Amino acid sequence: MPPTIIQDINQHNFHEVLRPTPFHPRVDHNCLTKNWMDWNGYLTARTYDTLAAEYFAIRSSCSVMDLTPMGKYRINGPDANKFLNRLVTRDVSMLRPQRVSYVVMCNDEGKVLDDATIFHLSEGDYRLCCQHHQLDWLMISSLGMDVSIEEETHDVAALAVQGPTSASALKLAGIDEIEQLKPYDILHTQLHGFEVMVSRTGYTGDLGYELWTSPDNALNLWDAIFEVKQKGFYDIRTIGLSALEMVRIEAGFILPGDDFNTAETAIRADRVRSPYEVGLGWVVNLDKPSFTGKRALLDEKKKPIKRRLLRLEVSGNKAPQDSFLYAGKGGKRIGTIMTQIWSPILKANLAMADVEFAGGSQPNDIWAEIYYQKELEWRVSWAKGKVWNKPFWTHPRRSASPPGSY
Amino acid sequence: MPSYDTIIIGAGHNGMVCACYLARRGQKVLLLEAANEIGGLAAKREFFPEFQVSVAHSISHFSAKVIKELNLESHGFINPSLALPTVGLNRNGEHVVLAHDEGGAASLSGVSEKDLASFKNYQTLMYRYAAMLKPFWETVLPRIGVGGIAKAMTYAKLGLKLRLLGKSDMREFMRIAMLPARDLMDEYFDNDLLKALLSWDALIGSKMAPRSPNGPVVSLLYRMGGDFEGAHYLPENGIESLIYSLRSVAEASGVEIRTNAPVEKILIQGNESGLKVEGVKMPDGEIITATRVVSSADPHRTFVDLVGVENLEIQFANRIRRLRSEGYVAKLHLALHGEPKFTGLAGPEGRMIIAPSMDTIEFAYDDAKYGEFSRQPVMEVLVPTRYQSGLAPPGKHVISAHVMYVPKKLKSKWCVDAREEIKNKTIDLLSQYSPGLQDLIVHAEFLTPEDIESNFRVTGGNWHHADHVIDQMFMMRPTYEAAQYSTPVPGLFLCGAGCHPGGDLTGAAGHNAAHEILKP
Numbered sequence: 001m002p003p004t005i006i007q008d009i010n011q012h013n014f015h016e017v018l019r020p021t022p023f024h025p026r027v028d029h030n031c032l033t034k035n036w037m038d039w040n041g042y043l044t045a046r047t048y049d050t051l052a053a054e055y056f057a058i059r060s061s062c063s064v065m066d067l068t069p070m071g072k073y074r075i076n077g078p079d080a081n082k083f084l085n086r087l088v089t090r091d092v093s094m095l096r097p098q099r100v101s102y103v104v105m106c107n108d109e110g111k112v113l114d115d116a117t118i119f120h121l122s123e124g125d126y127r128l129c130c131q132h133h134q135l136d137w138l139m140i141s142s143l144g145m146d147v148s149i150e151e152e153t154h155d156v157a158a159l160a161v162q163g164p165t166s167a168s169a170l171k172l173a174g175i176d177e178i179e180q181l182k183p184y185d186i187l188h189t190q191l192h193g194f195e196v197m198v199s200r201t202g203y204t205g206d207l208g209y210e211l212w213t214s215p216d217n218a219l220n221l222w223d224a225i226f227e228v229k230q231k232g233f234y235d236i237r238t239i240g241l242s243a244l245e246m247v248r249i250e251a252g253f254i255l256p257g258d259d260f261n262t263a264e265t266a267i268r269a270d271r272v273r274s275p276y277e278v279g280l281g282w283v284v285n286l287d288k289p290s291f292t293g294k295r296a297l298l299d300e301k302k303k304p305i306k307r308r309l310l311r312l313e314v315s316g317n318k319a320p321q322d323s324f325l326y327a328g329k330g331g332k333r334i335g336t337i338m339t340q341i342w343s344p345i346l347k348a349n350l351a352m353a354d355v356e357f358a359g360g361s362q363p364n365d366i367w368a369e370i371y372y373q374k375e376l377e378w379r380v381s382w383a384k385g386k387v388w389n390k391p392f393w394t395h396p397r398r399s400a401s402p403p404g405s406y
Numbered sequence: 407m408p409s410y411d412t413i414i415i416g417a418g419h420n421g422m423v424c425a426c427y428l429a430r431r432g433q434k435v436l437l438l439e440a441a442n443e444i445g446g447l448a449a450k451r452e453f454f455p456e457f458q459v460s461v462a463h464s465i466s467h468f469s470a471k472v473i474k475e476l477n478l479e480s481h482g483f484i485n486p487s488l489a490l491p492t493v494g495l496n497r498n499g500e501h502v503v504l505a506h507d508e509g510g511a512a513s514l515s516g517v518s519e520k521d522l523a524s525f526k527n528y529q530t531l532m533y534r535y536a537a538m539l540k541p542f543w544e545t546v547l548p549r550i551g552v553g554g555i556a557k558a559m560t561y562a563k564l565g566l567k568l569r570l571l572g573k574s575d576m577r578e579f580m581r582i583a584m585l586p587a588r589d590l591m592d593e594y595f596d597n598d599l600l601k602a603l604l605s606w607d608a609l610i611g612s613k614m615a616p617r618s619p620n621g622p623v624v625s626l627l628y629r630m631g632g633d634f635e636g637a638h639y640l641p642e643n644g645i646e647s648l649i650y651s652l653r654s655v656a657e658a659s660g661v662e663i664r665t666n667a668p669v670e671k672i673l674i675q676g677n678e679s680g681l682k683v684e685g686v687k688m689p690d691g692e693i694i695t696a697t698r699v700v701s702s703a704d705p706h707r708t709f710v711d712l713v714g715v716e717n718l719e720i721q722f723a724n725r726i727r728r729l730r731s732e733g734y735v736a737k738l739h740l741a742l743h744g745e746p747k748f749t750g751l752a753g754p755e756g757r758m759i760i761a762p763s764m765d766t767i768e769f770a771y772d773d774a775k776y777g778e779f780s781r782q783p784v785m786e787v788l789v790p791t792r793y794q795s796g797l798a799p800p801g802k803h804v805i806s807a808h809v810m811y812v813p814k815k816l817k818s819k820w821c822v823d824a825r826e827e828i829k830n831k832t833i834d835l836l837s838q839y840s841p842g843l844q845d846l847i848v849h850a851e852f853l854t855p856e857d858i859e860s861n862f863r864v865t866g867g868n869w870h871h872a873d874h875v876i877d878q879m880f881m882m883r884p885t886y887e888a889a890q891y892s893t894p895v896p897g898l899f900l901c902g903a904g905c906h907p908g909g910d911l912t913g914a915a916g917h918n919a920a921h922e923i924l925k926p
Contacts (some may be wrong), residue, residue, distance in 0.1 A: 082716045108721040137720075143727045144715035289676020292719040295894065298680060 018043035021068040022157040022218035026226075030238045037241065040133065040153070042069035045240040052344065057237035058204050058247050059345055062165040064225060065239050067158035067210060068218075071133050075126040077147040084118060084126060086292055087141050089275055091285040095120045098186040100201050104280050105130075105137070110296030111263035111272035113137060114256050115280070119186060119199060127152070131256050137264070141292070157218035161225065162208030162247075164397060164406040169234045170198070170209060173224045178209070179402040191224055203244060205251020207397045246341045249350050252311055252391030254278055259309055259338045259352045274300055278309040304360020309338070311388040312353040313346075314368050318381055320349055323368040327358075329382050334363055343392065350392050353385070362387065408695040410436045412923070413686055414702065415669050415712070416863075416902065418446025421702030422652040423916030424901040424923075426476050428700075429659035431924055436694065437661050438686070440668035440863055445649040446702075447862055447869060448911055450797075454849035457741035458797045460645045461858065462869070463788045463806040464490060464757060465911045466607070467632025468648065471544055472913040476655045482643070483651035489637035490788075491756035492606075494599035495839050499750020502599040506637045517597045524594045528604075535579055536630035538567045543631055543907035543914050546890055546922050547881040583623055584876065588616035588764055590623060598763035605767070606759055606786065607636065610808060611909060612873035613734055615771030616764040621876030628874065628907060638757055644794045648911065668863075672699050672712045674895060681717060683897030700919060702902035704864055704871035705729060705884040713895060722894055725885040729878065729904075733855030733867030734774055736812035738785070738832050740805040741798065741849040746789060746840045754789035754803075760839060761785075770811050777817030779828050783835060785809045802848075807836070814855035814866050825852055870909030871902055880906055891919040899923055 018036070020043050021027065027045060035046040044066070048054060057063040075083065085093050088103035095101050097120050105113045116130040128138070138149050161170055170178045174191050181187055181200040188197050194217040202208035213221050229236040248255065256262045260278055261271040274297065275284050284297060314320040319342065325335035340351035355363060366385040371378055397404055412428050414421045417439035429435045443449045447461040472478070479485060487508055494502035494516070502516035514525050542564060548557035568576050582590055587605035595601050605616050608626035630636035641647050656663060673684040673693065685695035701708040705726050709715070715723045746754055761767050761784040770780035791803040798804050809832050816824060829852035837843045855867025864871065872878050881889045884904045891899050901919030903909035 079716075086716055086720065108719040140724045141720045143724060144710050287678040290681050290717055290719075292721070295680060295719070 021066050022215035023066045023068065023159070023222055026219060026222045027066055027238070031240075035240070039241065040069040040071060044069055045238070046242050047240045048238045051242050054237060054239040054243035055246050055344060057235070057239055058163050058206060058243060060164060062161065062163040062169045062234055062236045063204075063239040063243070064222075064236055065160040065162070065244060067160045068153075068156075070153070070158065071130045072151075072153045072156050072158075073128045073130075073135065073138055074150040074152045075128055075138075075147060076124055077145075079145040079147045080124055080126055083142060083145045083147045084128070085288070086290070087138075088116070088118070089284040089291055089293060089297070091288045092118055097121070097123050098188075100184040100186060100199055102283060104275050104283050105134070106275065106293030106297070107263045108292060108296065109263070109272070110274050110293035110300060112256060112260070112275055112278060112280070113263050115254065117201060121186065121197070122188075127156075132262065155215065156212055157215045157221070158213075159211045159221065159225070160202055160204075160208065161211060162202045162204040162206055164207055165234045166208050167403040168405050169225065169228045169236055170211075172228045172233050181209070182401045183399050192220060194220060196221060203251075203253055204247040205253070205391060205394060205398060206247070207395075207400070207403050245339070246343065249339060249341045249352060250343050250345065250391070250393040252388070254280070254309065254352065255339065260354065273307075273309070276300060276305055277307050305357050306360075307335070307354060307356045308362065310353045310355050310362070311392060312337070312351045312355075312366065312368075312385040313388060313392065314340070314349040314351055314370075314383045314385050316349070316370075316381070316383040318349070318370045318372045318383060320351055320368040320370050320383060323370050325353055325355060325385065326367045326369060327363045328365045329367045329384075331365075331367070334358075334366070337368065346393060348392075349383075351385075408685065408697050410434050410694065410696040412436070412698050412700055413438060413694060413696040414700045414901070415672075415686070415708075416440070416446065416702035417444035417663060417665070418702050418902065419448055419648060419652060419911055419913055420902050420916035420919075421446075421700075422649070422656055423472055423476070423913040424700055424702065424920045425661045426652060426655045426659055427917065427920030428923065429656065429661045435661045436696070437656065437663045438667040438669055439663065439665045442666050444653060444663065444665060445646065447858075447864070448645050448649055450644065450646040453739045453851045454741040456799050457739075457802070457804055457849065459739050459790060459804050459806050461737050461853070461862070462645055462911055463790055463808075464638035464640050465632075465645065465648070466629045466636060466638045468911050469544060469913045469917060470633060472917050476652070478648070478651040478655065481651040481654035481658070483647050484641050484643055486639045486641050489634035489639045490793075492603055492637065493751070493756050493758045494603035495748065495758050495760050496599060496762070497749065497838055501750055502597060502603060503756075504603065504637075505756075506634050510634055512635070512637075514600075517595075517600050521595050521597050521600060525600075528594045531575065531578065532627065532630060533635055534571060534575060536627045536635065538571060538579075539624075539627050540631040541567075542880075543628065543912070544917060546918050547906055549886070549890055550881060584619065584621055585623055586617050586619050587614075587622045587626070588768075591616070591764060599761075601764050602761035602767060602784075603759050605764060606761065609767070610786065610810065611735060611868070611870045612875060613730060613732060613775070614873070614875070615768045615811075617768055618771075621874075621879065624876055624879060625874035625908075629910065640788075640790060640793045642794060644790070644797070645911070669712060671714070672701070672708075672898065674713065674717050674898075676717075681895050683895055698897045698899060698923065700899040700901050700923070702900075702916065704731060704868070704902060705888065705900065705904040706731060706865040707863065708900060708904075709893075713898065717895060719894065722885070722887055726888075729884055730873045730875065731866040731868045731871060731904075732814045733858060733864075733869070734771075734811040734813060735869065736809040736828070736855060737853040737858065738805070738807040738809055738829065738836075739851040739853075740833070740843075740847055742803040742805060742843075742846040743848050744801065744846050745792075745803050746805060746843050746846060748840045754787075754792055756788075758787040758839075759785075760787065760835065767810070774811030774813045777813050777815055779816075779831070780811050783809050783811070783828075783832055785832065785836070787836065803846075805836075807832070812854055814859065814868075816854075820854055820856050825854060828852065828854075869903070871904035874908050879908065883908065891922040
């Protein structure tokens with residue numbers, strides 16, 4: 001059976017440079033800054049009102065983010081599991097229905113193409129969500145398999161509802177079974193008469209959920225959630241991608257394309273990264289008989305690691321943006337800050353840093369050379385980095401089941 | 407303990423050559439053939455009661471090294487002393503004939519003095535190039551960038567040989583190696599029949615026409631590496647004598663041959679250290695274990711059907727899927743109750759090419775590349791009964807013709823009517839050169855590439871398993887990571903026409919694969 005590929009042929013209005021999501025009427029209403037950006041071709045808010053307020057909504061109350069632009073692919077057919085298990089490094093052969101798994105995809109050379117989440121919606125029916133467009137790779141991967149791949153990025157509207165009070169707010173919004181969901185569980189339910197899927201997943205490191213529905217019901221879903229705010233039960237705030245960037249670095253999640261070049265976009269041979277090099281060794285199951293990239297990763301495992309993407313806390317109050325990193329103050333250059341934020345909750349500069357491991361070991365004295373401006377005059381300073389082997393910030397409520405009521 | 411050291415899938419000539427070499431070095435070898443007869447496309451088969459023929463009807467460059475090392479001549483193979491003439495047929499009987507005498511010297515007739523003089527230059531140069539490349543067809547070409555000095559030496563030798571041609575010939579080689587056949591012929595010759603005749607062996611078997619780029623000259627030089635400098639021959643006891651002599655050597659060396667034994671799956675065991683071949687599974691459920699499995703089946707069949715893409719990484723599998731291996735050559739077999747007469751020929755001698763000009767070939771290709779029949783096909787015709795007895799009852803004859811271009815994927819889909827239509831069209835065309843042919847025909851069989859695919863288990867019905875094009879040759883054949891006979895699956899090897907150096911009856915792929923398997 002040749003693979004069935006169904007591509008989206010929705011008409012795109014060429015007058016719109018960026019496409020509005022199904023939530024756009026509400027997003028536009030809430031977005032006071034009109035600080036728009038492009039995310040996978042969609043018109044997306046970078047901020048809504050003030051970054052600090054959005055950030056604290058995630059960490060101390062309830063936040064809502066429009067997740068629709070994320071790449072979404074529906075995968076089913078007799079060979080669906082075989083297809084996925086060959087596509088990703090993690091063993092997903094035992095992924096049960098109504099469960100989600102975080103995975104990474106590599107090419108034959110064992111270099112990371114993207115990370116993704118696999119949602120096992122119901123027996124043999126999967127949704128793959130990834131940061132970047134992956135239809136081409138999925139099509140190539142499906143050759144010789146009896147599997148159907150449908151691009152459904154535009155056909156599924158999604159909201160991330162994250163923060164300590166997210167469970168309580170969603171319960172009040174009408175999702176009665178919300179407390180039954182354990183991390184990475186999926187729930188198919190009805191809300192005011194329309195179908196909605198809820199997963200206990202997220203990119204904030206906090207208690208949180210993602211809600212999925214058809215574009216026709218997008219505004220109903222939005223309104224059902226914000227009704228809880230209007231009735232005065234919980235504060236709920238919309239958040240943009242800038243606030244998300246802060247919490248995802250705090251939580252230690254990587255962002256392919258920002259923290260490192262993905263294998264299909266890298267031009268220079270030394271810019272690609274293996275899962276081990278970006279700290280995703282824990283999702284590589286080498287005991288799985290075969291998967292794409294396994295032979296290369298087996299070889300890599302035998303040799304000392306060349307570099308790692310590290311979680312680096314940089315001392316002081318200067319933002320180490322794009323800083324070079326050195327072995328010792330003024331020593332040999334060993335790396336670069338890839339992404340960085342100021343963490344309000346930890347009161348620290350936190351960064352994802354690409355660092356060379358000479359002889360396979362982590363440098364023990366990492367310094368950042370920071371250029372900063374004082375009244376339009378450039379200055380340089382040095383700040384010591386501290387490597388975190390765990391996420392910078394975690395909270396037990398993220399995995400507490402049932403979630404506590406806040 | 408595995409039951410065998412090596413299981414070889416497919417008793418075509420390459421599978422048999424490989425089996426012989428391995429068994430002679432003490433391996434316990436099982437050779438499995440899906441058909442009820444060994445030989446693959448070279449197997450003699452009865453296409454009508456009392457009339458026999460094989461799909462492969464001539465030999466251009468079977469490895470002299472293999473004949474010698476396996477001692478095929480003492481097992482019944484008779485190395486011919488004379489090549490077949492190649493005849494560019496003209497409807498009016500004014501043919502162009504390229505013949506070789508016993509010493510191998512070529513003589514050309516039916517062309518102008520100017521073309522004769524050009525032919526001498528052309529021939530001298532092309533034979534130099536063919537001789538330069540010849541050793542590399544029987545050499546494993548190492549993986550680029552992997553391995554030490556010994557491996558780099560193979561390429562150093564190629565570079566040296568190229569350099570030893572001298573500056574002007576080397577530059578000329580670099581220039582013409584990638585030329586379309588059309589440009590090369592136009593540079594040298596005026597005679598349309600001659601140009602079509604000489605470009606024939608650059609094209610046949612691949613999806614290529616005179617104007618196609620992508621290295622047809624290299625494909626031509628590959629064929630010119632034979633004993634008769636590219637001229638085809640037919641052993642007096644037939645193509646099958648090659649197969650039977652190989653069987654005789656195989657049996658004498660202890661190879662166990664099973665026919666009617668199609669392999670259903672190549673069994674692969676996987677654990678944390680990777681995959682490993684375990685053996686093969688037969689349709690009745692029988693499992694035969696072996697240390698290694700060597701497949702002479704084409705790469706697509708081997709990897710996609712027998713191994714399964716789930717055992718292959720995505721980019722590798724995709725390269726195999728993308729191999730260009732669509733056949734464009736059909737086979738016409740005619741059973742005749744008398745000897746056919748060709749206008750202007752005393753008898754039906756040699757390989758008769760029906761291609762009035764390179765444009766005719768090009769136009770025939772144009773139709774086929776869009777999925778239609780060629781309005782005017784071109785063909786290579788041989789009357790094997792002229793050279794070999796026993797293929798037909800006394801006084802009766804067989805015509806064997808390769809017909810181009812017949813697409814594997816016909817736009818209107820292959821059916822009985824479509825096959826009849828192209829068959830009749832081909833016979834009509836042939837009759838223009840052989841008046842009275844229609845009255846001699848007892849039976850006609852037409853095998854489209856689709857028939858060749860299903861009857862002989864060759865993907866696309868392509869004799870070469872993968873087109874002879876520059877991106878699918880040398881250390882890229884069939885694709886990198888499988889071009890040194892080993893594959894990404896440890897214990898699985900290839901030894902068929904889909905490997906370096908390629909298709910036709912040569913035995914080189916089987917020889918090279920055995921060499922690679924046996925290397926210390």
